[in-house]
Amino acid sequence: MISFQNVTYSYQENGEPKSLNSINLKVKDGECILLCGKSGCGKTTMTRLLNGMIPNFYDGNLQGAVLLDGKNLFDLPMYEISKQVGSVFQNPRTQFYTVNTTSEIAFGCENFGMEPEKIATRVKQTAEELEIEYLLDRNIFNLSGGEKQIIAFASIYAMSPQVYVLDEPSSNLDIQAIEKVRKILSLLKQQGKTIIIAEHRTYYLKDLVDRALYMENGKIIREYTMAELADLTFEEQLQSGIRTVDLLSYPITPHVAFPANHVIELKDIHCSYERTEALSIPSLSMPSGKITAIIGTNGAGKSTFVSYMCGLMKKNKGTFLLDGKKQTAKERVQKSYLVMQEVNHQLFSDSVREEIVLGNRDSSENSLQKIMETLDISVLTERHPMTLSGGQKQRVIIASAMFCGKKILYFDEPTSGLDFSHMMQTCQLLNQLHGEDVFVFIITHDYELIASVCDSVIHIEHGKLFEQYDLDANGIQKLKSFFTQCARNTI
Numbered sequence: 001m002i003s004f005q006n007v008t009y010s011y012q013e014n015g016e017p018k019s020l021n022s023i024n025l026k027v028k029d030g031e032c033i034l035l036c037g038k039s040g041c042g043k044t045t046m047t048r049l050l051n052g053m054i055p056n057f058y059d060g061n062l063q064g065a066v067l068l069d070g071k072n073l074f075d076l077p078m079y080e081i082s083k084q085v086g087s088v089f090q091n092p093r094t095q096f097y098t099v100n101t102t103s104e105i106a107f108g109c110e111n112f113g114m115e116p117e118k119i120a121t122r123v124k125q126t127a128e129e130l131e132i133e134y135l136l137d138r139n140i141f142n143l144s145g146g147e148k149q150i151i152a153f154a155s156i157y158a159m160s161p162q163v164y165v166l167d168e169p170s171s172n173l174d175i176q177a178i179e180k181v182r183k184i185l186s187l188l189k190q191q192g193k194t195i196i197i198a199e200h201r202t203y204y205l206k207d208l209v210d211r212a213l214y215m216e217n218g219k220i221i222r223e224y225t226m227a228e229l230a231d232l233t234f235e236e237q238l239q240s241g242i243r244t245v246d247l248l249s250y251p252i253t254p255h256v257a258f259p260a261n262h263v264i265e266l267k268d269i270h271c272s273y274e275r276t277e278a279l280s281i282p283s284l285s286m287p288s289g290k291i292t293a294i295i296g297t298n299g300a301g302k303s304t305f306v307s308y309m310c311g312l313m314k315k316n317k318g319t320f321l322l323d324g325k326k327q328t329a330k331e332r333v334q335k336s337y338l339v340m341q342e343v344n345h346q347l348f349s350d351s352v353r354e355e356i357v358l359g360n361r362d363s364s365e366n367s368l369q370k371i372m373e374t375l376d377i378s379v380l381t382e383r384h385p386m387t388l389s390g391g392q393k394q395r396v397i398i399a400s401a402m403f404c405g406k407k408i409l410y411f412d413e414p415t416s417g418l419d420f421s422h423m424m425q426t427c428q429l430l431n432q433l434h435g436e437d438v439f440v441f442i443i444t445h446d447y448e449l450i451a452s453v454c455d456s457v458i459h460i461e462h463g464k465l466f467e468q469y470d471l472d473a474n475g476i477q478k479l480k481s482f483f484t485q486c487a488r489n490t491i
Helices: 043-050 078-084 101-111 116-130 145-157 175-190 226-230 234-240 302-309 329-335 352-357 365-374 390-403 420-433 447-453 473-490
Strands: 002-011 020-027 032-036 060-068 085-088 163-167 194-198 211-216 219-224 263-273 276-287 291-295 316-322 336-339 408-412 439-443 456-461 464-470
Touching: 002 043, 020 043, 020 219, 032 043, 043 085, 043 163, 043 194, 078 085, 085 145, 101 116, 101 145, 116 145, 116 175, 145 175, 175 194, 211 226, 219 226, 234 420, 263 302, 276 302, 276 456, 276 464, 291 302, 291 447, 302 316, 302 408, 302 439, 302 456, 329 336, 336 390, 352 365, 352 390, 365 390, 365 420, 390 408, 390 420, 420 439, 420 447, 439 447, 447 473, 456 473, 464 473
Parallel strands: 032 194, 032 211, 085 163, 163 194, 291 439, 291 456, 336 408, 408 439
Antiparallel strands: 002 020, 002 060, 211 219, 263 276, 263 316, 456 464
16 A cells, blocks of 8 residues: 655755645555656656655655555665665666666666576566567667667566556657557556556556546646546647547648758668667658658667768768768768757756757847747746756757757657647647758657658668658558557567
8 A cells, every 4th residue: 555645845946836735645556546747747756755766866845754555665765665666767777777688687686685596587587578588688778768668667577566656668669669568567467566657648558547647736636537538638638738548549630741942862871880780771862841750669770860860870881962962970960950869968057048048159039938938948947957857858958959940850759758738839849840941850659749740751670761651641541550560569
């Protein structure tokens, strides 16, 4: 039994509102609870209270108690909490301790003092049940974002805690990997494990969640069933930030791209990590005026493709042409802006405003304010970026991309960690961004994003160009088939 007893918490930020305000909640053993609501509503803070990050690693003002089987978690040392509560963070890299995937899965068990033979058995069992044998004995830093998330999940699963606390576990995963997570969550429910999951995506949880708790301004406002979430109207989704429960029923209509004033051509592209070829594309032509989704399963080569395009790939061969003129890596860097998947790598300044204008010599205050208002971050102007939630950080970096004025823009999972309303705001800005002279490329596993804003698709698998198509009536069917087939291949 988990019990929140009149819990109030605010981070150590002068003048900031309470992150949690008088939370009272009881969770039965074996329940699966969904925490939902807009970014910054308090979901992540709830998870940090459960896994001991608060008060052990975050300073702030804390009142009340969180009890697990009658014991106050605030009185327990972290090593005792970790035996009972396993956590998967929104950014998996924050919980890695080794560089080898097998060692990482074994790490927690080693800390518990298990015998080597038992550890080996646990690792083997985890890999089999999660269907990730192919990820064993790999360099973590060579994995895709989604693969890293799966390894983070596996490292907790191997320790077999009674309570699982998951913060946006699907944010960097393709639909196939999400189905793997769903199957594991189903197994955990059968085992009687308690699951607390903070999540914006809801479709993969519809048969798992016992209660959905909608949060707003640090309070639990309402309790939903998944059937009630499925019945929300589009306007109610916008207001609440809750994503669709029935994914493939999400409306998608053919998009009309702008006329192309420019064209990017790739010829005989080869990229490698160490001695392994990661990307091989004989030829590809991409006109401006489109918002192009780059899709594929985790590890397919999508991030490698973008790294080459914007001049960041070290080991590469081939030719990049812009309007028939060859572009060096340095020239591509100068013409490009990349919003990384791991946004913490792009946060350098002491305030949100400074972060957005960083590197922009000609800064228009009116333009800045408009972008910040559209992305709903005006109230965060003076906040330190590292104190923000994952979704808020994502919006800050997107705002920076919008403000830079460059003509070739790359976004790596820009809606990971975003609720529905902020996803739609991002779509609005992307639509404002693109035009006849602008290239916009989006690496994404987000069907709702593609359906809402993209004009075309580049599909990459196994480091090769699988297909390129526009999102006309025929292209829409191809897109739906891709997402449907990925799910089928997992089941």
